[in-house]
Amino acid sequence: MRRIFRIFVPVMSEKVPHYYNYELMKHINGDTQMTDVWRLPAIAPWEKSCGKHPTQKPLGLLSRIIMASTEPGAWVLDPFAGSSTTGIAANLLGRRFLGIEQDETFAKISKARREEIENIKTFATYKRKIPDIVKKEETHTNCFMCNEPIIERLPFLEDVSAATYDDVLMYAIGEAPRKKTEPTGKLAIGIKDGALDSVNISNIGYIMFHYWNNEKATPYKLLSTPRLVCKQNIPSGYMLRMGNDADEFVLLEYDPMKPVDIENCDIKKVMRTGKGRYLPFVTSLNSIS
Numbered sequence: 001m002r003r004i005f006r007i008f009v010p011v012m013s014e015k016v017p018h019y020y021n022y023e024l025m026k027h028i029n030g031d032t033q034m035t036d037v038w039r040l041p042a043i044a045p046w047e048k049s050c051g052k053h054p055t056q057k058p059l060g061l062l063s064r065i066i067m068a069s070t071e072p073g074a075w076v077l078d079p080f081a082g083s084s085t086t087g088i089a090a091n092l093l094g095r096r097f098l099g100i101e102q103d104e105t106f107a108k109i110s111k112a113r114r115e116e117i118e119n120i121k122t123f124a125t126y127k128r129k130i131p132d133i134v135k136k137e138e139t140h141t142n143c144f145m146c147n148e149p150i151i152e153r154l155p156f157l158e159d160v161s162a163a164t165y166d167d168v169l170m171y172a173i174g175e176a177p178r179k180k181t182e183p184t185g186k187l188a189i190g191i192k193d194g195a196l197d198s199v200n201i202s203n204i205g206y207i208m209f210h211y212w213n214n215e216k217a218t219p220y221k222l223l224s225t226p227r228l229v230c231k232q233n234i235p236s237g238y239m240l241r242m243g244n245d246a247d248e249f250v251l252l253e254y255d256p257m258k259p260v261d262i263e264n265c266d267i268k269k270v271m272r273t274g275k276g277r278y279l280p281f282v283t284s285l286n287s288i289s
């Protein structure tokens with residue numbers, strides 16, 4: 001039987017200029033213009049959590065391509081989607097995605113990967129594992145905290161408005177340094193040993209100062225979403241704490257004149273045990289009150 005295929009070629013009524021984000025690519029490449037040879041780590045085991053595709057590419061590669069060539073909100077099409085690495089990278093970066101895949105096994109892996117990042121914590125963790133995305137968010141600090149509703153950038157996260165954002169960063173500090181530190185209202189606290197690795201820091205809504213023998217913890221509501229930065233990106237006016245050997249710093253801003261009242265707060269319940277118990281750690285309001 002003879003088959004006739006008809007191919008539709010979209011015709012543009014006007015020329016659409018090619019988009020390339022020179023500035024961002026330069027920043028990602030250590031402030032020198034990106035060349036056309038890229039060295040990136042091989043695909044990591046966490047990228048295959050939903051199954052394997054024989055030619056799967058690393059998310060870091062697709063993220064860079066998408067960041068270089070599209071703006072947030074753009075549609076990205078991969079007509080040979082495989083396990084949809086293109087789509088996952090697109091969604092992590094706030095782009096929309098359409099994928100076509102003939103093999104049902106690969107389509108199912110794609111669906112599972114997409115469902116995986118519908119969990120807001122996994123979404124944030126994956127972003128933090130991709131160095132180019134971390135670098136982009138260091139310079140474009142407003143990307144995650146902008147006034148534009150988060151739902152518009154993550155249309156699939158229908159339940160995002162129901163997220164609580166009530167996590168508390170617990171910061172143990174002795175009485176004397178506490179007197180100096182607490183009134184500043186702007187802290188850059190050093191984070192070591194991946195202490196916040198499993199945490200979605202944009203969920204942190206409070207900082208609470210305490211000392212292990214001091215049941216009187218003082219909670220403050222944060223004035224902006226906290227973010228992680230490297231040392232050279234700490235803005236002026238922030239007091240540096242726990243700076244020695246810190247891998248990164250969490251920036252916290254609050255009004256020191258307005259401690260908030262979190263009723264029945266039992267600080268002993270949330271004492272961290274084991275390794276790193278004096279590092280800042282995060283707990284939720286539910287587990288305190």
Ligand SMILES: C[S@@+](CC[C@H](N)C(=O)[O-])C[C@H]1O[C@@H](n2cnc3c(N)ncnc32)[C@H](O)[C@@H]1O
Binds near residue numbers: 056081083086102
């Ligand atoms: C080389 S893989 C590329 C996967 C992905 N784009 C990437 O770069 O990681 C090509 C995929 O296209 C799928 N494919 C091949 N022909 C196709 C067709 N006619 N329609 C839809 N999918 C097709 C294959 O099953 C395979 O998973």
